Amino acid sequence: MPFPTLRSVFAFQQNRSEERNLKNYKDSDYALNKFSEGIVYRFADRIVEITLEDYLAENPGKTAQDFLELKALSDEIYHEQVTHENRTSRLDVSINGLEETEQLAAPPLDLDLIHKNDTQKAKEAARRLLDSGELTEIQRRRFLLHFVEGLSYRQIAGREGVPFTSVHESIEAATAKLQKFFKSLILYL
Structure with a gap:
């Protein structure tokens, strides 16, 4: 069996990394909302998507432009949440193996x-x-x-x-x- 080339090793690692990122991306509320036509709400037991038709039926005085603005705001809120989670999760450090407990320091x-x-x-x-x-x-x-x-x-x-x-x-x-x-x-x- 021939030895793998450096290029094939990097390609394999890159594919594994992409698979992990894609899996994480599929679990992301931001990605789910961003790449769907409607506004997506994820609950513990189900996912609800509000489409343009649903929005206009429930809000007769609104327009498609209002829906698009709301969709953009929804995307922005989800993006801010992901950004905040990414920033804070990098700061999570194991102290004495107590990963399961999340204690926040409060000022006196x-x-x-x-x-x-x-x-x-x-x-x-x-x-x-x-x-x-x-x-x-x-x-x-x-x-x-x-x-x-x-x-x-x-x-x-x-x-x-x-x-x-x-x-x-x-x-x-x-x-x-x-x-x-x-x-x-x-x-x-």
Whole structure:
């Protein structure tokens, strides 16, 4: 019997890997939903697919476009779940062979209360800063875009058509003012 070539070994390993990935993919709610025409819900005992016809029959005021938007949202939600599972599962490490027990560390109650209190003070400081008139209109707008709407400095710069550094400096100046308001709240409360 001839020895296998390096190429045949790699091909065999690749095929086995593809079979494993395909099997895992078939078990994936995301894949099931993504590659079906309808929106798929997997329950413990059954799988339900909502088709365009079902959707339109149940929602007479809706259109096919509404269904497609809902389908895209469904795909996105499943994708986020898979991404989150992949990120966290890589962090699962066996400690003393206790794989069957999944214990999550919770912060001590006092630290949790301190965090909540600080969060409330930070929100109050931000409210006072925004009401104070100490921010320029540009600082105020960028502060809200970054901290309230969650846009990055680069996204804000792209939206406004300005250099990244301008946005960075503006938000940093607003943040420095926010820190003053936060410190005053801590001292007086």
